[in-house]
Amino acid sequence: MKTRFKNGVHKCMLFSLFISLASCAQKSDDKEVGEALFNGKDLSGWTQKNGKATYEVNDETIVGTTVAGTPNSFLTTDKKYEDFIMELDFKADPSMNSGIQIRSESKPNYQNSRVHGYQIEIDPSDRAWSGGIYDEARRGWLYPLTNNPAAQSAYRKDDWNHYRVEAIGDTLQTWVNGVAAANLVDDKTKEGFIALQVHAIGGDEQPGKQIIWKNVRIITDSLDQYNKKSDAPVFNTKNQLTEAEKEEGWKLLWDGKTTEGWRGAKLDEFPDKGWVIEDGVLTVKSTGGEESAAGGDIVTTENYGDFELKTDFKLTKGGNSGIKYYVDPDLNKGAGSAIGLEYQILDDENHPDAKLGNHEGSRTVASLYDLIKADADKPINPVGEWNTARIVSKNNHLEHWLNGVKVLEYERKSPEYRKLVAESKYEKWPNFGEWEEGPILLQDHGDRVSFKNIKIKPLN
Template sequence: MNTRTNPIALGLLCLGLLFSCKQEPKDDTPWVSLFDGESFNGWTQLGGEANYTIRDNSVVGTTVSDTPNSFMTTDKMYGDFILELDYLVDSTMNSGIQIRSNSYPHYMDGRVHGYQIEIDPSDRAWSAGIYDEARRGWLNPMTSNPEAQKAFKQNDWNHYRIEAIGDTIKTWINDVPAAHLIDDKTSQGFIALQVHSIYGDNTEGTEIIWKNIKILTDSLSKYSRSTPIQPIITKNALGVDEAKKGWKMLWDGETTNGWRGARLDEFPEQGWEINDGVLTVLSSGGAESAAGGDIVTKELYGDFELMVDFKITEGANSGIKYYVDTDINKGPGSSIGLEYQILDDERHPDAKLGNHDGSRTISSLYDLIQADPNKHVNPIGEWNTAHIISKDGHVEHWLNGMKVLEYERGSEAYKKLVSESKYVQWPNFGESEKGHILLQDHGDKVSFKNIKIKPITKD
């Protein structure tokens, strides 16, 4: 028998052994698992009634007809983190990963809202894009990132990496850089696995499966990755869906374009400051219009929706007025119009004053109608969002996603309120078809940003 060794075969054998012994670099990241593979300990389902089960150490979400979006949410809240997970989704489904999301009684009766990292197996291919669930809609779609769109694997496992650090959110799909968003709307919230609602002819019982769900919350700068993707910056800018719905920026975040002093042809030379995308009325000791004075839009508006982010300082007083007429009340003081009150209710004496009890508190219709006392106000130094809707005489004031009052302009009830107030001296007060939008200088430091309006055309 020939026992002579073939040197070529021996070389190939050694080469094969070398490669088989070569190991992948060890991941020394101190990951923490969010799912134990056996139970939903640490998780709670919110929203709709989709089925969530556990199979093979994975979370399985199954669609159910005629139920809202469903969310399996972490009980723990997370601010800054790096999250990785794998998922396998039915080709007909739409889903997502919620991050920094919340559910509050005051916000749409507890509706889950916040950033969603999209899972989109459709031809649109926006997987790993960033959507703002139950708020602004699309913030970072994948329209300008074809490489990320091609990275999704149909009918196979996909891997996501999500970094949320400070005001920056970055995503990767199968190690391909996808989204890069700079947005400071929400700094903390739960993580959730979404099963999207289905209606009509959509097939019930389709599945999405998640596994290897792990998170890192410490030493993030050490493990954070850079990305070549240019960031989308949302401050003082419209989202994709907002633009489609007819919203327009009322302030560009950089200049005084579109605004003037309420008693001036141009913007005040003092009393107001623009810095880092924030418009601030400076303190002048609490004397109304003592420095720069109120500012108004150069354009007039009829029916509209208006949204403004505002931040107050301790003891501050200000307001957002609408249907303002700058041609009346020629004397000193603010121009006259309906006012969405901005106030530090805890410290300013006006909170206990007013023609009607509580009608000078934050988000009230100043001196006429008190806002819901159960409203949610963010603490001093944090941003709040005012939302005013005026259509066909019906007006609503919203604060941080909660409707706090509504009334009918020109109704008998409205006219009675006016007749009992200081506004009685101005005929047909607040009933103009059009007017300016006004930001008030009441002598206290108050800041504004993300000022946007959607004019409503008559049907």
């Protein structure tokens, strides 16, 4: 009897232990991975930027409410994130546009600290681009859902929706209620904060519309264990025009693969040495810093008058190059570079030219070479990272931009401009920089410098 009792106890204990372990195993399997970005109690770890829409915590959710007369509002994480997988649930007023920022920034010298960067769209309208990727306050639409009708049908109006966002390396992917939406390859920004947007409302709209978020979680480690395979169409922005750029009239100035549309500044054909095309990047090789000693400068085969030009460039240590415009290739057939106005490309920290120039600082990066110094507070990424140059010429008004910030402007052909030229080494060239049109030039200055995404929008 005693033995049977002991065996019974042992069997009960073993059965209980089995149930307990099974229960623990089930809990372990169901355990949410990653970390919560929102603690369900307050907005610790978050900061509001730009607009004055209200954000409050209610029943373990974040409630954003529109307010009249204010720009877009963003509740941003205090922490920055690079590679991650994020999931969250939200419910938006069916007449309300909104979005979720990732890898985004806010800088004093960029549009007065305006939030900018990738936005995962929340679009309850009939357009139905929820889950698409918009570049807030920068390039506009990068990945609309025009070619993904399955994703356009995935969003549930006036109901809870679930988003999954994967940002790994240069690939950004989204899912809407389990349906693959965007699949974008773009390397504009590697890191930034995450933000919940309450969009501004028009003057004829009633304030008080709400969007509610909950279950905001993020994974930042061992991403290869959790990432999913998207079957959404891939769009790679490298050397491609986005839908927004096409609508605005932009054209590719370089196709990313061939030398079509370009020739040597002093040649009828493209140089057979000195320049190389690899993986969608156009690079002038290093020859020890001697100007035009290898392949020489290259110019477009077409001329341009008023225009807007943009390109990404990457420097090596001590690198020197430039983008010239209103060039006259028939001048200076001898040694050295072709003649034209120049957007300087330079490693200011390591190249001696940064301390030279007819006007102090006028040979630093983004300056009008030897004539006008770029703003000293310009935003420049470190050597080895990509930067974006932009040049705007309209009715003789010229602007140089660097990474989205205007760093100088001047009036071509004005008395002030002509005085600068008269005091410079360009004084010997008649009507320097005043030609009605000319090709665009990329300079061979003997240092390794790379270019991609070379685009132009004619303005005349």
